[in-house]
Ligand SMILES: Nc1ncnc2c1ncn2[C@@H]1O[C@H](COP(=O)(O)OP(=O)(O)O)[C@@H](O)[C@H]1O
C-alpha cells in the first residue's frame with residue numbers, strides 16, 4: 001500500500017466504496033472488512049487505530065439495531081451497518097498509507113485540480129495544531145486571570161467567544177506573514193514541479209487491473 | 223562591491239505614514255551587519271525593504287531606491303529578488319507553510335520549477351547546513367521552536383541567496399538558544415561567504431559575531447559603520463547608548479580618560495577606584 005502510487009491508493013478507496021454500495025451480502029461485506037483490517041495491520045496502523053475502530057464498530061451496530069423496529073430484515077440491517085464500517089475503514093486506510101503531500105501532488109498533476117485549492121487544504125492542516133495550541137494558551141491565560149470555567153453551557157459559550165478575539169487578531173497577523181512568505185517563495189508560478197514520486201509503476205497498473213476485475217465480478221454477481 | 227545599497231530611500235506605510243526616512247546605507251559583501259534600535263525605529267521595515275516586500279507587498283509611497291546586488295528592487299518581482307536575498311521573519315513559525323520538513327524546504331524550488339531529480343540533494347544539503355539532517359520526514363508540528371527557526375533558515379538557504387536577512391531572530395529564544403543561532407549564522411557567513419544582516423534590539427547577543435552595526439532611530443539611520451567605530455560613537459553621541467554592553471562602556475570610559483590607577487590589592491579597592499573614574503565621566507557605575 002505504502003509502495004503504491006498515491007492516485008492508485010485513492011482509486012482503491014473509491015472502488016471499495018463502489019463495491020460496498022453494490023453489495024448486500026453480509027458475508028461478502030464482512031470479507032471485505034476483514035481484508036481492509038488485514039491491510040491496516042500490514043501497514044502497521046491497526047494498533048494505533050484500535051480505539052477509533054472500536055468506536056466505529058459500536059456506531060455501526062447501533063445504526064444496524066435502530067433499523068430493526070422498522071420491519072427491516074436482519075440481514076439487511078447487518079449489511080447496512082457493515083457497509084458503513086467498510087467505507088469508513090477504506091478512508092482510514094487511504095489516509096494511513098498515503099502521505100498527504102504526495103496526494104496533493106497527485107491531485108494537482110494527475111487529476112488536474114488547481115494547485116491553489118490543493119494548497120489551501122494542506123495549509124489548513126498545517127495550521128490546525130497551532131490553532132489548537134493557541135486556544136489552549138488563551139484559555140489558560142483566562143484561568144490565570146481568575147476566570148472559572150462554568151458547567152453552565154451558556155456561560156461556556158460566552159467564555160469561548162472571549163477567547164475568539166485574541167485568536168482572530170493573531171490569525172490576521174499570521175496570515176500576513178504567510179502571504180509574504182508565499183510571495184517570497186514564488187507561490188502561484190505557472191510551471192511548478194513536484195518532488196514527490198507519484199508516477200504509476202508496474203504494480204500500480206497491476207492493482208488497477210485487479211480492481212477492474214473485481215468490479216466486473218461484483219456487477220455480474222448481483 | 224556592496225551587497226545592498228540604499229540610496230536616499232524614503233518610504234511610508236499606507237495607513238500610518240510611518241516607515242523609513244531618507245535612508246542611505248551600504249552593506250558590504252560578506253559582512254555581518256547588525257541593525258539595532260528601539261521598538262518602532264524601523265528595523266523590520268529596513269529588512270523588508272531589502273527583499274522588495276516594502277513597497278511591493280504593502281503599497282504606500284516611496285522615493286529613492288534600494289539596490290540588491292546591482293538590481294533595483296522596485297523593478298523586480300519579489301520572488302526574483304528572493305533569489306538574491308533570503309528573509310527569515312520575526313514570526314518565523316507563520317513563515318512555514320508545508321506539512322513536513324522536506325516539503326517546507328522543497329517549496330521554493332518546486333515553485334521555481336527546478337527539475338524534481340535535483341530537488342532532493344539540494345534540500346538535504348540545506349538541512350545539513352542548519353543541523354537538521356535526518357529530520358526530513360518529520361511533521362512541522364513535532365518540531366521545537368528552535369528547530370522551526372532553523373527550518374525557516376534552511377527553507378531560504380535552499381534558493382542559494384548571497385544575502386541572508388534575519389529579523390529579530392532571537393526574540394523568542396532563551397540566551398543559550400540565541401547563542402546557538404548566532405553560531406550557526408556566523409558559520410554560514412564565514413564558511414559560505416553569505417552576507418548576513420540581522421536586526422536585533424539586544425545588541426549584546428549579536429556582538430561577538432558582527433563586524434558592522436547600523437543604529438536606527440525614528441525611521442532614520444542614526445549611525446552606521448564598522449563595529450568599534452559605531453560602538454564608540456553610540457556612547458560619545460549618546461545614540462541608543464543604553465544598549466552598549468557594560469564591558470564595552472567600561473573600555474570606552476577608561477580609554478577616553480587615559481587615567482593611571484594605583485596598585486590594586488583587593489577587588490574592593492579596584493571597584494572603588496574604577497567607580498570613581500566612571501562617576502567622573504557620568505556614564506556608568508559598576509557593581510562590584
Ligand atoms: N504594516 C504596517 N503598517 C503601518 N505602519 C507600520 C507597519 N509596520 C510598521 N509600521 C510603523 O513603521 C514604523 C517602523 O516600524 P518597524 O519597522 O516595525 O520598527 P521595528 O522593527 O524597529 O520595531 C513604526 O512607527 C511602525 O508603527
Ligand SMILES: [Mg+2]
Nearest residue numbers: 265266312390
Ligand atoms: Mg521589528
